Amino acid sequence: MAELPDLHGSAITQFIEVGGNKYAYRIFGKETGLPLVFLHHFTATIDDWDPLVTNGLAQHFKVVLLDNKGIGASEGQAPDNVKGMADDATAVIGALGFTKVNLLGFSLGGFVAQQIALDSPELVNRLILAATSPKGGEGISNLPNIMNEAFATAPEDPRLFLFYSKSSESIARGRQSLARVKKRKENRVPPTSMPSIQAQVKSILGWAAENKNVYDELSRIKQPSLVVNGNNDIMFPTINSYTLFQHLPNARLSLYSDSGHGAIYQYADRFVKEAADFLETI
Amino acid sequence: MAELPDLHGSAITQFIEVGGNKYAYRIFGKETGLPLVFLHHFTATIDDWDPLVTNGLAQHFKVVLLDNKGIGASEGQAPDNVKGMADDATAVIGALGFTKVNLLGFSLGGFVAQQIALDSPELVNRLILAATSPKGGEGISNLPNIMNEAFATAPEDPRLFLFYSKSSESIARGRQSLARVKKRKENRVPPTSMPSIQAQVKSILGWAAENKNVYDELSRIKQPSLVVNGNNDIMFPTINSYTLFQHLPNARLSLYSDSGHGAIYQYADRFVKEAADFLETI
Numbered sequence: 001m002a003e004l005p006d007l008h009g010s011a012i013t014q015f016i017e018v019g020g021n022k023y024a025y026r027i028f029g030k031e032t033g034l035p036l037v038f039l040h041h042f043t044a045t046i047d048d049w050d051p052l053v054t055n056g057l058a059q060h061f062k063v064v065l066l067d068n069k070g071i072g073a074s075e076g077q078a079p080d081n082v083k084g085m086a087d088d089a090t091a092v093i094g095a096l097g098f099t100k101v102n103l104l105g106f107s108l109g110g111f112v113a114q115q116i117a118l119d120s121p122e123l124v125n126r127l128i129l130a131a132t133s134p135k136g137g138e139g140i141s142n143l144p145n146i147m148n149e150a151f152a153t154a155p156e157d158p159r160l161f162l163f164y165s166k167s168s169e170s171i172a173r174g175r176q177s178l179a180r181v182k183k184r185k186e187n188r189v190p191p192t193s194m195p196s197i198q199a200q201v202k203s204i205l206g207w208a209a210e211n212k213n214v215y216d217e218l219s220r221i222k223q224p225s226l227v228v229n230g231n232n233d234i235m236f237p238t239i240n241s242y243t244l245f246q247h248l249p250n251a252r253l254s255l256y257s258d259s260g261h262g263a264i265y266q267y268a269d270r271f272v273k274e275a276a277d278f279l280e281t282i
Numbered sequence: 283m284a285e286l287p288d289l290h291g292s293a294i295t296q297f298i299e300v301g302g303n304k305y306a307y308r309i310f311g312k313e314t315g316l317p318l319v320f321l322h323h324f325t326a327t328i329d330d331w332d333p334l335v336t337n338g339l340a341q342h343f344k345v346v347l348l349d350n351k352g353i354g355a356s357e358g359q360a361p362d363n364v365k366g367m368a369d370d371a372t373a374v375i376g377a378l379g380f381t382k383v384n385l386l387g388f389s390l391g392g393f394v395a396q397q398i399a400l401d402s403p404e405l406v407n408r409l410i411l412a413a414t415s416p417k418g419g420e421g422i423s424n425l426p427n428i429m430n431e432a433f434a435t436a437p438e439d440p441r442l443f444l445f446y447s448k449s450s451e452s453i454a455r456g457r458q459s460l461a462r463v464k465k466r467k468e469n470r471v472p473p474t475s476m477p478s479i480q481a482q483v484k485s486i487l488g489w490a491a492e493n494k495n496v497y498d499e500l501s502r503i504k505q506p507s508l509v510v511n512g513n514n515d516i517m518f519p520t521i522n523s524y525t526l527f528q529h530l531p532n533a534r535l536s537l538y539s540d541s542g543h544g545a546i547y548q549y550a551d552r553f554v555k556e557a558a559d560f561l562e563t564i
Contacts, residue, residue, distance in 0.1 A: 231527065231533075238528075245513065245537060246513060249539075250539050252536070252537060253513075253535065253536070253537040254535070255527060255534060256534055257531075257532050257534055258532065273559075277555075
């Protein structure tokens with residue numbers, strides 16, 4: 001694949017004030033067409049997206065990276081529930097002037113994307129739900145143990161433990177992805193604060209504990225959805241992606257081999273191709 | 283999509299004698315590169331492939347459609363076990379001079395493809411396993427009841443009941459696929475005989491009843507594999523595709539919305555793109 005222009009690496013960080021809170025975002029890529037709004041995983045900021053994914057999708061779409069409240073360079077404190085996160089993101093998307101968007105939700109960002117689609121269906125054109133789960137998903141409440149194990153066993157970067165399989169190939173691709181993530185040196189945003197991280201954990205565990213009308217809710221998300229994951233996601237177990245696919249009325253499922261939570265980074269080229277193809281389908 | 287050359291509609295039926303039995307086959311498409319051998323579903327002959335799939339893949343590969351022993355214009359009586367079917371197909375592939383092939387196994391053909399990969403790993407480059415199941419799959423022994431229901435409720439063509447969802451969109455696409463399948467008028471092969479159909483049922487139920495070392499066997503199929511199906515396959519329930527994916531060491535899974543056993547026909551364009559992309563990956 002030819003080298004892509006590194007729009008990710010040079011995009012300026014912009015700010016918008018919504019409801020008295022300043023939010024950080026970056027926009028790059030195509031100037032026309034529906035924006036593709038990226039909603040990120042637990043702890044991650046706009047600097048933590050793999051540039052191979054953002055630059056790849058920027059060839060096709062206007063890419064919008066957003067730090068939600070209390071994340072990275074965005075002011076405030078992250079809400080301790082997904083509904084609050086969805087409300088914040090929806091308000092920012094509206095304040096940016098967008099009335100219809102595609103959403104790419106990764107992990108916790110996938111919870112937020114589902115909630116936005118439920119609460120503001122008119123705002124959402126299509127959904128990409130990567131390494132995520134419906135409410136009440138299996139094995140998600142085990143997350144604190146998995147995090148502890150990651151910090152205990154992966155000195156280099158916990159994502160190498162959490163996002164990849166145990167194979168040397170998967171780990172090598174994880175290292176490559178992390179190198180890409182860390183390549184941008186200028187004007188990085190601060191890491192997410194500990195209180196916001198704690199609120200995110202509470203949000204994730206709250207989502208996992210919900211068990212009322214879960215499938216009814218999913219049946220109301222009519223947008224075409226692409227559900228993607230690795231074959232062995234140890235954070236939000238892969239069976240949850242299958243369940244999500246089975247209960248969304250208009251979804252397709254794509255699962256990759258020898259991979260985990262970070263499958264869209266491990267197979268960034270393939271994912272970009274698949275996501276662009278999905279979003280460009282009339 | 284531009285109209286494809288209808289190689290499927292004009293391909294001559296050829297015959298080859300192997301082990302004293304005459305087998306019918308058709309070859310068309312690219313002259314070079316690894317052949318893509320199509321292994322068909324319960325009762326189906328070389329005339330029952332959807333030309334949108336065969337013509338589409340013929341743009342990329344040398345397509346080989348094969349009627350196994352006792353099917354269509356091939357002489358003899360179908361074996362009553364998958365192992366026997368795999369032995370026959372392997373012998374014919376060898377007699378045609380092919381030492382390495384890609385296999386596309388649809389339903390029962392997917393059982394045969396798995397068995398060939400197990401018994402003759404050196405022959406198989408990559409596998410596409412559509413609407414199929416590992417040995418001992420869930421719900422497969424219910425097939426006779428499903429067949430009875432199909433014949434009782436679908437006067438037009440049982441495949442409209444068996445291969446598609448209950449939505450008007452899926453049924454409409456099923457009708458379009460059947461019209462394509464029936465378009466070729468010249469030199470069609472005879473339908474499969476009742477004794478061979480009975481042997482196929484016995485093969486399917488035998489496969490479903492196997493429960494020893496199933497996952498060990500799958501772990502030995504190292505070839506890259508693409509597992510595809512609809513979200514609600516009532517013949518070989520979709521969860522079997524997930525299980526197959528999870529136990530093959532190098533597989534990817536692609537499941538389509540609002541579809542069943544015939545998903546690769548319902549979404550023929552998408553499937554052709556995905557299959558070609560998969561087979562062409564280095």
